Amino acid sequence: MNGPFAGTVVLPAEQCPVRDVLDRLGDAWSFLVVLRLTAGPHRFNALRRAVDGISQRMLTVTLRSLERDGLVSRQVFPTTPPQVEYTLTEMGWSLAEPMRVLTHWASANHDRIRAARGAYDAERDA
Amino acid sequence: MNGPFAGTVVLPAEQCPVRDVLDRLGDAWSFLVVLRLTAGPHRFNALRRAVDGISQRMLTVTLRSLERDGLVSRQVFPTTPPQVEYTLTEMGWSLAEPMRVLTHWASANHDRIRAARGAYDAERDA
DNA sequence: CCGAATCCAATGGGATACTG
DNA sequence: CAGTATCCCATTGGATTCGG
Numbered sequence: 001m002n003g004p005f006a007g008t009v010v011l012p013a014e015q016c017p018v019r020d021v022l023d024r025l026g027d028a029w030s031f032l033v034v035l036r037l038t039a040g041p042h043r044f045n046a047l048r049r050a051v052d053g054i055s056q057r058m059l060t061v062t063l064r065s066l067e068r069d070g071l072v073s074r075q076v077f078p079t080t081p082p083q084v085e086y087t088l089t090e091m092g093w094s095l096a097e098p099m100r101v102l103t104h105w106a107s108a109n110h111d112r113i114r115a116a117r118g119a120y121d122a123e124r125d126a
Numbered sequence: 127m128n129g130p131f132a133g134t135v136v137l138p139a140e141q142c143p144v145r146d147v148l149d150r151l152g153d154a155w156s157f158l159v160v161l162r163l164t165a166g167p168h169r170f171n172a173l174r175r176a177v178d179g180i181s182q183r184m185l186t187v188t189l190r191s192l193e194r195d196g197l198v199s200r201q202v203f204p205t206t207p208p209q210v211e212y213t214l215t216e217m218g219w220s221l222a223e224p225m226r227v228l229t230h231w232a233s234a235n236h237d238r239i240r241a242a243r244g245a246y247d248a249e250r251d252a
Numbered sequence: 253c254c255g256a257a258t259c260c261a262a263t264g265g266g267a268t269a270c271t272g
Numbered sequence: 273c274a275g276t277a278t279c280c281c282a283t284t285g286g287a288t289t290c291g292g
Contacts, residue, residue, distance in 0.1 A: 017232040017233045018157070018158070018161070018232050018233075019154060019158070020232065020239065020240075021228070022154040022158075022232075023154065024239075025152075025228075026148075026151075026152045026153065026154050027152065028148045031144070031148055035144070052142075067246070068246040068247075069239050069243060070238060070241075070242025070243075070245075071239075091235060094231070094235070095231065097231075098228045098230075101228075102147070102151075102224045103143075103147075105147070105220070105221060105224040106146065106148075109143075109217060109220070110143035110147070112196060112217055113146065113150075113196060113197075113217075114146075115196075116194065116196025116197075117196075120193070120196075
């Protein structure tokens with residue numbers, strides 16, 4: 001045990017914070033929605049357009065669970081037609097830095113990953 | 127647009143590095159396996175025991191895709207019985223810091239998330 | 253405009269049994 | 273020991289339709 005995670009234990013699912021978080025961020029949509037909300041509050045359909053490919057259903061489901069976890073707050077304006085605005089909570093904002101680090105890694109290594117995949121697949125064909 | 131991600135665009139799935147990474151780390155097992163390997167090389171069954179709850183099938187599948195992506199290397203020692211050792215590649219190691227930041231956030235906010243869930247659920251019952 | 257509800261196809265993933 | 277193969281059920285998530 002000598003890595004930067006020396007002593008890190010993978011706990012049973014119930015108590016493991018990492019799993020709890022991954023179950024949320026793990027589904028790609030949650031991560032992308034939070035990421036998008038760091039650009040500012042969005043109304044439902046604006047968010048739908050901004051997150052390419054998400055279905056109405058998945059956006060609803062995703063927003064509900066983010067709201068439940070206290071990462072996103074939902075404010076209804078009783079206008080006609082009704083407006084609903086989604087905003088990051090303070091805790092949601094605190095996720096910004098971890099997310100920034102991860103997205104930076106993703107951008108920096110995307111090409112290497114794709115190259116590795118290509119090499120691996122070429123090997124298997126041979 | 128004024129957050130730390132000002133200008134961040136969620137690209138269509140094909141070119142989006144974030145999605146590509148999330149499709150990998152997104153499934154909880156990949157993240158946990160990489161996390162565990164930061165403690166040092168593991169043989170198959172040692173890894174299986176260390177990552178609580180993972181099935182043999184999922185460990186195999188997960189390791190294959192991590193290998194394909196160039197994050198993990200697989201070395202076979204032709205002994206009897208055969209030994210197979212899994213190690214993080216350099217790129218795998220470079221994931222350590224982003225992961226550390228995220229796991230730190232997870233640990234720090236786990237209780238708040240659970241509290242938020244409790245409050246949300248209590249509200250709905252009322 | 254925002255979203256809930258239903259239907260259904262595809263996928264994920266556990267359990268189990270078998271191989272080099 | 274380190275897998276592969278098969279079965280099978282549960283969950284995911286898109287499409288569509290309806291309501292406030």
